[in-house]
Amino acid sequence: MVATDELATGAARVVGTKAVAVGTAESSVCGVVPAVVVSPEDIDGVSETLRWAHGRRLAVVPAGASTKLEWGSVPPRIDLLLSTRRLDAVLEHRHGDLTATVQAGASLRQVNNRLRRQDQWLPLDAAYPDCATIGGIVATNDAGPRRHRYGAPRDLILGVTFARADGEVASAGGIVVKNVAGYDLSKLLTGSLGSLGVILEATFKLTPAPPTSRTVVASDLESSMVGRAVSAITASQLTPSALEVQGPPFSLLARFETVQDASERQAEETVGLWRRCGAEPQVFTGAAEVERWKAHHDMLWCRAGDVFRVGLLPTDVPDLLCRFEALLGRHGLDGYLAGRAGTGVLYTRVGTDPAASKLVVETLRSVLTPRGGHVVLLRGSPELRATVSAWGPLGDAAWVMDAVKRQFDPNAILSPGRWPLGEAQV
Template identity: 25%
Template sequence: MLSHRDINVRVDGIEPSVAVENPSNALELSTILEEASAEGHAVIPIGGGTRLEVGGAPTKYDVALKLGKLNSIVSHNPADLTCTVESGITLENLRSVLSEHGQFLAIDSPFPEQATIGGVIASNAPGFLKWQLGHPRDSVIGMEVALPNGTLIKSGGQVVKNVSGYDMARLHIGAFGNLGVITKVSFKLTPKPVRESTISIEFDDLSLAYGFAQEVYKSYVMPLSLICSHDFDKSSSSCKSLVRIGGRERALKRQKDLITEIGIRNHSRSIEIIDQPESDQLWIDVLNESVKGVDSEGYIKINTRSSCAPSEVEHAVRLIWTSLKDTGCLLSINSEPGFGAIFCNIHLPEKKSRDESIGLIQKIRESLHEIESWLIVEDVPTEWKSVLDVWDGGQISSIKLMDSLKATYDPDSVLNPGRFVTFQS
């Protein structure tokens, strides 16, 4: 049996049957994978353990491959705004070092003090720093990966423009470690805003909040983040918008004034300006709650993630609410109207049977499919995974592509068997 110190290597209640490995460098990791592949062992890479609940239950689990010792900054060139780090460094530790040079990595994630860079990239962890700064994959300029047979490969490097043809590093972003284990990542960095603030604006109706977001999108303001937050347990119509902005003092004031004007023009009920450090903590809390929610007695908590065209976000939110209305469920949603991402915390009454609850999830999916959206269930009771396709694979075309890539890169299913794709040897 594993000691309490190794409890975080459990995946869906399953412990590794052979070993827990803690390599100190990429070469040791490569050797472990080579031996596991030769012996037919299944390996699950583990970073900070913040996203282990995502995905299907593993069909086989022999070796836990912990990456926490690969936690160094390999190089940092402040003048070029680039750095290369090992995959086991936490997002918070990297932020701290970069901040000393007035720089930051334009990637955020739930639980940054625990989440590792490799895990954030591999699991495409949710984050709200997209409105101005783009998708996390846009910050990646190079990568070193250990393939399932232990071979170390590199793509890109610590130069912002260095790729001709397809950027192979992108195969591993959001692949959940199915094609290889990320060992190092090179990033382009961003100057850190001198100051940041958050503007919290409440509206009496969803349409007003999304109208506000669209007007901000068309304005001269360039927010770092903008989300619409709904707690349908408290109100079926009201909505709060959170806008994160940054810059020098005069630029920050202009943005505050313009956003306030747009809020008033869209009939806001209240406007509050939140400065640092409270602003920083607010975004950490909101992001954590978006993916984990809050436990409620008498309910089963599940967390979902969807994506649609930005113009369809309000419609999608209403479809989700309509699907669960009068079912006894509790629902809260955070959405990114400029990016099309939707995160739901759903609390299903314990008195409902498993089949009834899964039926409600399928009802939401069917309504979202009508607008070419999908619903991934990221956190759900393990025993449901045998009868629920957590990935909504029939709707997401890239899942079929991943099946093909898995068969090519990992034909023996060494890495994460059963967790992301259905291919089995």
């Protein structure tokens, strides 16, 4: 291990003293305090920092707003927390082409404020949208409720510029919506948790901002009713932008964002479908609707507790709700679940008792693994992390992932321990 002051002096020689700070509890990742936080002001600064770190085999963890740095497994040691926060420009909004190129450190909020000037937006509603950065959202492939209609970051990204582990700056993809020249490394980097490169800029396909919105909410549903109400929507020709479940007690939310006539009619039709399932749905619009969605976000992300991401077939959702509710009841646990009922991505939040969280994750894994599902730890204490795998089984793709990692990061300096196989390697 290299001494902190030696690292700070070395980094300052590379990017200047103003861009270097000693790590503090505030910049720690799940209890791991970085030796030094480096915040270069431009791409060259990131590149030079990496070049220097690569030669010395320092443990480098790229970071944006640090809202999701503990997702997955946690690096056991951080020599440099490499912040892209100062690279925060919206470089180009080509509104006629419905594309935009932005730097990694720009927040989603900032980007969408800019795009709204032309009635367009990047239709992602990732967790912590006020501060989460584009780089972090791409690195975690984090998508919120609107994923149902618009997809995840990997579906919207068109091109990427990133710094390799050795500091070389490379690009892949492009700025046009259609392009098959060369390997699409933007997809490979999306969701790679900073373990293959440091994302510097990304180009996205945009959508026109929807003129109106309506949300239908059905509350106090039995888990079996949730299944019927969800299939009533997915078997229809309705086109919700979001179809969310939350609870227990379980509620369903279906959002329609389109021209007024169409959002009204689709909301009405949903009310009819859900009444036939035995629910008493309500329609929200305007400020009340915005408030309803904010509460939906905050209930999951802004309360204390261990959080897991659960992937499963959409038709397995009702069974999972049932099991989750029973598990909480049987062990007297406090827990909450929310997510994409139509896509098959749920998030569970339980208390901070490691034993209880372990029980939940192991129970869910035992049910879902044989059915092709998975449970990934996003937020949890070091005690919990010591007892359960953050990722669960990886299957035979693990070999190829390992080979890819070795090619892109031969000295193993980027986000060591953070990517799936990293957990087993440290």
